[in-house]
Each structure stands twice: as C-alpha cells, then as structure tokens.
Amino acid sequence: MRATLIYGAGDVRVENVPDPTLREPTDAVVRVLRSCICGSDLWPYGGSRPASAEGRRIGHEFLGVVEEIGKDVSGLRAGDVVVAPFVWADNTCDFCLEGLQTSCRHGGGWGSPGVDGGQGEAVRVPQAQGTLVKLPVGEDSALLPSLLTLSDVFPTGHHCAVTAGVSQRTTVTVIGDGAVGLSAVLAAKRLGAERIILMGRHKDRTDLGREFGATDVVAERGEEGITKVKELTGGDGTHTVLECVGLEDAITTALGVVRAGGTISRVGAPQYPSIPADFGVFMRNVTITGGVAPARAYIEELLPDILEGRIQPGKVFDRTVSLDEVPAGYQAMAGREALKVLIKN
Amino acid sequence: MRATLIYGAGDVRVENVPDPTLREPTDAVVRVLRSCICGSDLWPYGGSRPASAEGRRIGHEFLGVVEEIGKDVSGLRAGDVVVAPFVWADNTCDFCLEGLQTSCRHGGGWGSPGVDGGQGEAVRVPQAQGTLVKLPVGEDSALLPSLLTLSDVFPTGHHCAVTAGVSQRTTVTVIGDGAVGLSAVLAAKRLGAERIILMGRHKDRTDLGREFGATDVVAERGEEGITKVKELTGGDGTHTVLECVGLEDAITTALGVVRAGGTISRVGAPQYPSIPADFGVFMRNVTITGGVAPARAYIEELLPDILEGRIQPGKVFDRTVSLDEVPAGYQAMAGREALKVLIKN
Numbered sequence: 001m002r003a004t005l006i007y008g009a010g011d012v013r014v015e016n017v018p019d020p021t022l023r024e025p026t027d028a029v030v031r032v033l034r035s036c037i038c039g040s041d042l043w044p045y046g047g048s049r050p051a052s053a054e055g056r057r058i059g060h061e062f063l064g065v066v067e068e069i070g071k072d073v074s075g076l077r078a079g080d081v082v083v084a085p086f087v088w089a090d091n092t093c094d095f096c097l098e099g100l101q102t103s104c105r106h107g108g109g110w111g112s113p114g115v116d117g118g119q120g121e122a123v124r125v126p127q128a129q130g131t132l133v134k135l136p137v138g139e140d141s142a143l144l145p146s147l148l149t150l151s152d153v154f155p156t157g158h159h160c161a162v163t164a165g166v167s168q169r170t171t172v173t174v175i176g177d178g179a180v181g182l183s184a185v186l187a188a189k190r191l192g193a194e195r196i197i198l199m200g201r202h203k204d205r206t207d208l209g210r211e212f213g214a215t216d217v218v219a220e221r222g223e224e225g226i227t228k229v230k231e232l233t234g235g236d237g238t239h240t241v242l243e244c245v246g247l248e249d250a251i252t253t254a255l256g257v258v259r260a261g262g263t264i265s266r267v268g269a270p271q272y273p274s275i276p277a278d279f280g281v282f283m284r285n286v287t288i289t290g291g292v293a294p295a296r297a298y299i300e301e302l303l304p305d306i307l308e309g310r311i312q313p314g315k316v317f318d319r320t321v322s323l324d325e326v327p328a329g330y331q332a333m334a335g336r337e338a339l340k341v342l343i344k345n
Numbered sequence: 346m347r348a349t350l351i352y353g354a355g356d357v358r359v360e361n362v363p364d365p366t367l368r369e370p371t372d373a374v375v376r377v378l379r380s381c382i383c384g385s386d387l388w389p390y391g392g393s394r395p396a397s398a399e400g401r402r403i404g405h406e407f408l409g410v411v412e413e414i415g416k417d418v419s420g421l422r423a424g425d426v427v428v429a430p431f432v433w434a435d436n437t438c439d440f441c442l443e444g445l446q447t448s449c450r451h452g453g454g455w456g457s458p459g460v461d462g463g464q465g466e467a468v469r470v471p472q473a474q475g476t477l478v479k480l481p482v483g484e485d486s487a488l489l490p491s492l493l494t495l496s497d498v499f500p501t502g503h504h505c506a507v508t509a510g511v512s513q514r515t516t517v518t519v520i521g522d523g524a525v526g527l528s529a530v531l532a533a534k535r536l537g538a539e540r541i542i543l544m545g546r547h548k549d550r551t552d553l554g555r556e557f558g559a560t561d562v563v564a565e566r567g568e569e570g571i572t573k574v575k576e577l578t579g580g581d582g583t584h585t586v587l588e589c590v591g592l593e594d595a596i597t598t599a600l601g602v603v604r605a606g607g608t609i610s611r612v613g614a615p616q617y618p619s620i621p622a623d624f625g626v627f628m629r630n631v632t633i634t635g636g637v638a639p640a641r642a643y644i645e646e647l648l649p650d651i652l653e654g655r656i657q658p659g660k661v662f663d664r665t666v667s668l669d670e671v672p673a674g675y676q677a678m679a680g681r682e683a684l685k686v687l688i689k690n
Contacts, residue, residue: 095605100630103605163632260440260448270627274619282615282636285445287508288622291630 003120004326006044006058008051010334012327015055020116020124025072026090028128030082033139034148035062035118036317037329037341038086039178040269045330059119059343060086060110061151065139066132067122073129081139082132084118084125085295086110086152091130099297104130118151119326119343133299136307145314145342146306149183150299153340154313156267157183157244158302159293161191164240164265168192173229173237173257174214176244177205179316179340180267182212184242186313189213190305193240197232199225199253205339208315222249226256238262243290248272258286265290317342348465349671351389351403353396355679357672360400365461365469370417371435373473375427378484379493380407380463381662382674382686383431384523385614390675404464404688405431405455406496410484411477412467418474426484427477429463429470430640431455431497436475444642449475463496464671464688478644481652490659490687491651494528495644498685499658501612502528503647504638505587506536509610513537515584518574518602519559522550524661524685525612526589527557531658533587534558535650542577544570544598550684553660567594571601583607588635593617603631610635662687 003017020029038061043049063083066076076082089096089104096104106127111117116124125131135147146154157180166172172193174184177200188196189212198214199221200206206217218228230237237259243250246268254264255276267290275288305311319338321329322345329341348362365374383406388394408428411421421427434441434449441449451472456462461469470476480492491499502525511517517538519529522545533541534557543559544566545551551562563573575582582604588595591613599609600621612635620633650656664683666674667690674686 098606100606103629163630261443261445266627270622270624273623274621275633276619277615277633278618279615282611284448285508285634285636285639287632287634288620289630289632289634291627294630 001121002323004058004117005055007055009047010045012045012058012330013055014324014326017120020122022068022070023124024126025070026127026129027070028066028073028076028125028132029068029122030064030084030125030132031067031122032062032064032118032120032345033081034144034345035059035343036148037119037333037343038152039180041330042334043269045334057111057115057117057120059117061148061153062118062123063135063144063148063151064123070128075129076132076134081135081137083135083147083150083299084123084131085155085299088125088127088131089296090127091296096130099294101294101296102292119323121323121345131296135303143306145317146312148342149313149316150295150302150306152295153179153316154183154187154302155295155298156180156293157185158187158298160184160242160244160265160267160290161187163289164242164263166191166193166240168194170239171195171233172240172242173197173199174242174244175199175250175253176268177202177209178244181244182209182316183313184244184267185209185214186212186311188242190311197229197238199229211315222253225253229257233259240265242267244268246270251275255281255286260284260286263287263289267291267293316340320344346466347668349403349462350400352400354392355390357390357403357675358400359669359671362465365467367413367415368469369471370415371472371474372415373411373418373421373470373477374413374467375409375429375470375477376412376467377407377409377463377465377690378426379489379690380404380688381493382464382671382678382688383497384525386675387679388614390679402456402460402462402465404462406493406498407463407468408480408489408493408496409468415473420474421477421479426480426482428480428492428495428644429468429477430500430644433470433472433476434641435472436641441475444639446639446641447637464668466668466690476641480648488651490662491657493687494658494661495640495647495651497640498524498661499528499532499647500640500643501525501638502530502589503532503643505529505589505610505612505635506532508634509585509587509608511536511538511585513539516540516578517585517587518542518544518583519587519589520544520595520598521589521613522547522554523589526587527554527661528658529587529589529612530554530559531557531656535656542574542583544574556660567598570598574602578604585610587612589613591615596620600626600631605629605631608632608634612636612638661685665689
C-alpha cells in the first residue's frame with residue numbers, strides 16, 4: 001500500500017510500504033477513507049526531531065472502513081465505518097475508565113515503531129475494540145470531514161474547554177486562531193459560554209471563529225492583547241483561558257488575561273520548558289490545567305451533535321488533497337496557506 | 346499599646362505604637378488574645394524585603410475580643426470573641442461571594458501602610474463585618490490555640506486539599522512537614538483521604554503528621570524521595586499532591602510524584618519564578634492549582650470540628666511566648682527550634 005513517511009525537516013514522502021495485517025488477536029485492519037494533517041505534524045516537519053534515514057510513518061487522525069478483525073475484538077464488523085482517536089488504548093484499564101485514554105496502560109501512538117501512521121491507505125489498529133468507534137454513516141457521507149475531527153482536533157478543543165471549566169457562567173478567552181483554537185471556540189459555545197474572546201490575527205480564521213461562536217476578536221498580541229482583553233472584561237480578565245498555541249508568548253498572555261480564581265487550560269503542545277507562574281499568579285489563585293486530549297473519552301458525547309447537524313467542526317478543513325499530494329499539503333500548512341488539510345483517499 | 350515591628354533581616358522589635366481607634370464606620374477595634382508567627386513572616390525576617398528605617402507592623406494571624414464597633418458594622422457586639430482571617434475583606438463583592446476573599450475588591454493585608462499587624466495588643470479591623478467571625482467561646486477557652494489556626498494555617502492546608510480535589514477516592518502526597526504541611530495532612534484526613542504520604546525529615550514533626558492522619562512518611566528528598574513515593578504507589582504516584590513548602594525543589598518533587606491526570610496544589614508561597622511544566626507534564630495531564638488561601642471562605646465550615654473536639658489543629662503550636670518575647674519567637678522558628686510559635690497576650 002501507499003503511506004506517508006517523514007524523513008526529516010521539510011521531507012515528507014508517500015511511498016510503498018507493506019500492507020497491514022493482523023498481528024495480535026486484539027488488532028483490526030482499517031482501510032482509510034479520510035485522514036488529515038495536524039499542527040503537531042508540523043513540528044517534525046519543521047525539524048524538531050533528528051532526521052531518519054529509513055523514514056518514519058506519520059499521521060494520527062483518520063477514519064475508515066474495517067476490513068479485518070482479530071479474534072479477540074468484539075462489537076465491530078468488516079464494513080463498519082469507524083473513527084480512531086489519535087492514540088490507541090484498551091479502554092478498559094484504570095486510566096481509560098477515568099477518561100484518560102492518553103495514559104492507557106496498553107496504549108500508544110500511531111506511527112511509533114511497528115505501528116502504522118494514519119496518512120496512508122490502511123492501518124493496523126492495535127487494541128481495536130477499545131480504540132475504534134463505529135460511525136453510523138456510509139463511506140460517502142457528507143459528514144466525513146466533521147466526523148474526522150473527532151479523532152483529534154475537535155476533542156482537543158473540547159478537552160481544553162472542559163478542563164478549564166467552561167460553562168454558561170464563565171467568560172472565555174481562546175488564544176490562537178489555528179484549527180485547535182477554532183475548535184475550542186466551537187466547544188466553548190457548545191458548553192454554553194456566552195462571552196468568547198478569540199485572540200488571533202488572521203481574518204479568514206477569526207471569521208470562522210465568529211461563525212463558531214466567538215463574540216469578540218482581539219488581533220493584538222503580547223501586552224497590547226492583554227490590555228485589550230482586560231478592557232473588554234472590566235479590567236478583570238476572563239474566568240477561563242483556552243491556550244491553543246503552545247508557545248511561550250501564548251502562556252504568558254494566558255497568565256495576563258485570566259481572572260483571579262480562574263483557570264488556564266493548555267492544549268497547544270508546549271514548546272516552552274516552564275510556566276512563569278510566579279508569586280503574582282499564586283496570589284491570584286490561578287489554576288493551570290489541560291494537556292494532551294483523551295479524544296477517545298469524548299467521541300460518544302460529541303458524535304450526536306455532528307450527526308444531527310448542530311455543529312460542523314469539519315469547517316476547519318480549507319483544503320483537500322489526495323494521498324499522493326500529501327507533501328504539498330504539508331507545504332501549504334507550514335506556509336500558512338491552509339488552515340488544516342484533509343486527505344481524501 | 347505594644348506591637349511588633351520588623352525593621353529588616355533578623356530585626357524584630359516590640360515597641361509602643363498609637364492605640365488603634367475607629368477610622369471608618371466599617372471598622373472595629375479588637376483587643377488581641379492570641380496571635381502567632383507564620384512561616385511567611387520568616388521571609389522578611391530572612392531579608393526578603395529592603396530594611397525599613399521606621400519599621401513595619403507585622404503579624405496576620407490573631408483572635409481577640411471586640412472592643413469598639415463602627416456604626417456600619419452589624420452582627421458583632423463589644424465583648425464578642427472573634428477570629429480574623431489573614432486578609433480582611435468585605436465578604437460581599439463578587440470575588441468574596443465566589444469564596445475568593447483574598448481577591449476582595451475592598452480588602453487588604455494586615456500590616457500594610459496604615460493598617461495594624463496582628464502581633465500586638467490590639468488591631469483596627471477594616472471591613473469588620475465581612476472580616477471577623479464570632480467564636481462561641483470565652484476569653485479563657487482551652488480551644489483558643491486551635492481556633493487561632495482558623496486565621497491562616499489550617500484553612501491554608503484545607504485550601505490546598507480542597508483545590509487538589511482530595512477525597513476518599515484519592516491518594517495524597519503532602520510535601521513539607523512545616524505547620525502548613527501538617528495542617529494539610531489533617532485537612533486531607535478530614536476530607537476522607539485514606540492514603541496520605543507525608544514527605545518530611547524532622548521526626549518530631551512527622552510524628553505529629555502521623556497523629557494527624559499520615560499513613561506513610563518519606564524522609565528522602567529529591568529523586569530519592571520521588572522514587573520512594575512511586576514505590577509506595579505501584580509506580581504511579583498519587584492522585585493529589587499538596588505542595589506546602591514553596592521552594593523550587595518542592596514543586597519539582599511534586600511534578601515527580603503526581604499521578605497522570607492528577608493535581609498539584611501549591612500553598613507554599615512560591616520562592617521560584619516558574620513551574621517546570623514541560624512536555625512530559627503536558628502529556629500526563631497534570632493540573633497545577635492552589636494559591637493564597639481565602640481563609641475567610643472556610644472558617645464556618647471548619648469551626649464545628651474544632652468546637653466539638655474532632656480535630657485539634659492547634660497542636661502545630663509547640664512554643665508559647667508573651668508579646669515581649671516575640672523576637673525570641675522569631676529566632677526559634679527561624680532556627681527550626683520551634684515548629685510554630687503562639688503569642689499569648
């Protein structure tokens with residue numbers, strides 16, 4: 001089959017690899033219908049990892065059709081359309097039962113050694129029964145893009161909003177107008193927030209943010225941005241801050257715009273070593289939470305809103321490529337020409 | 346009257362100062378019965394602030410008898426025995442109503458310019474109606490030491506346990522065997538925790554910790570201490586970590602012993618500029634919460650347990666001095682000869 005490999009900075013190739021087969025009785029093989037490129041794929045694409053002479057499989061967001069099932073997997077049948085969260089998990093260990101499938105005792109990541117990546121024609125899915133969620137749609141459903149977001153980007157925004165404690169009673173600042181930030185806006189709106197300030201400076205993106213529920217947009221950054229959010233909130237800042245970037249500036253801004261007693265949730269994979277949570281932060285009782293999103297924990301909850309058309313998180317995809325065009329997709333996202341790239345097999 | 350002033354590092358004096366009088370209709374004057382020295386008083390005693398030629402009033406934990414009441418204060422009468430939380434607050438603003446009296450819009454700190462400190466014969470109490478809590482005891486009650494802990498140290502331990510989410514279902518690590526750490530042990534036990542690991546290396550203190558509810562004591566520090574706590578918890582660490590020290594080592598240890606998905610609450614006033622919450626912490630979904638404790642929010646809840654003898658937080662006092670002996674009290678605490686010093690007027 002064809003699959004995507006990353007060799008180093010800026011070097012992504014679609015190549016022939018062995019077809020996946022069942023290895024463990026808990027495996028399934030899924031033929032991929034749709035996958036996509038994640039903002040976090042851009043870190044190795046930018047050179048965050050050493051180059052690899054053999055290449056590494058990449059991609060962790062996909063949905064597809066079950067083709068083969070190991071003998072220990074129940075509840076799934078060949079032909080089922082399924083979505084996979086961005087880590088696989090048994091969904092039965094103590095962490096999974098607590099809703100923290102990202103810390104599953106028998107889980108792991110797509111593209112890790114011996115495991116397929118999502119940006120390919122097919123995937124061997126370990127712990128298939130715990131990992132895959134059946135979608136009641138056909139292979140040609142118009143909902144596939146929105147359903148694909150259940151594998152990562154929308155549950156990541158949702159995790160951010162949930163852990164921050166967003167509700168009808170809380171004001172919200174979302175930092176970042178990337179696909180995660182916009183998903184966090186949509187998630188905050190869905191959880192009842194009535195005041196959602198989106199910090200971002202790309203008008204096409206913040207326009208989608210407004211469509212998703214943002215009531216205010218602040219284009220300014222740094223101290224200027226903090227001042228603007230404070231002006232919008234009577235000097236106090238917001239009860240919750242959804243940090244969807246992962247850069248030091250973003251966490252510093254988050255600490256500046258959070259109200260005393262408030263909560264910052266960070267889902268942008270942090271590219272900084274420490275949080276400048278000093279004595280002033282301590283005196284204001286600011287909570288810092290969040291982390292990598294256990295997407296699996298949220299899929300069943302979020303699915304009906306997509307199936308019934310109440311939300312369309314798939315609007316974050318603004319470009320579609322074929323599998324062979326994946327390298328161009330990376331270029332487009334890295335160059336900020338595309339917000340998020342859908343891969344249609 | 347006589348009151349305590351701090352002039353600089355190691356320089357605490359008890360001197361004559363003007364008697365407090367009502368200045369605002371919201372004031373009361375309280376004659377102090379008991380006060381005490383806080384671990385945080387040792388920071389300026391150690392030289393954390395520039396020296397002051399005129400001296401600064403100090404002390405923020407006291408209980409006493411109401412002597413005079415401003416005309417806008419209701420619910421209090423001369424002769425009432427009352428306790429004051431370690432910041433004063435109106436108890437009616439939005440922050441107070443949320444239980445965050447430390448961020449009161451009309452509050453402030455004892456010993457700030459124009460405001461008396463607690464280590465003296467009497468105190469003018471601003472916002473007296475919101476600040477003071479009446480205690481149903483006489484001036485000679487044997488409960489006074491435990492009741493005095495309601496002004497700071499016990500609610501601080503309680504705030505730590507509450508914000509960390511301690512319950513019967515959570516395992517707990519308490520970092521620090523000072524008066525706050527021991528109070529946190531007592532608070533965690535009171536909230537139902539069944540497994541409380543106390544990290545401390547002063548046997549007399551950890552013995553009191555065991556009496557307060559610690560099930561395990563880990564004397565090792567740093568990496569060794571982290572290893573020990575992990576051994577005690579099947580390799581996972583504990584669901585909640587109560588950081589009651591405030592030094593960089595302590596927060597690093599906290600990050601090492603917290604279970605994935607767990608919460609660190611910090612109530613030790615941080616003497617470090619940032620929390621080393623890197624990518625690994627992010628991947629484990631660790632929450633960092635806590636801050637300066639809104640003692641006022643908790644007094645009514647904690648009071649019955651003291652009055653009815655179920656808990657004796659006053660056991661943290663292991664030395665009693667008179668007001669004139671306060672400088673010796675500072676020396677004893679700074680030299681770790683005393684855990685916490687009670688001042689009896």
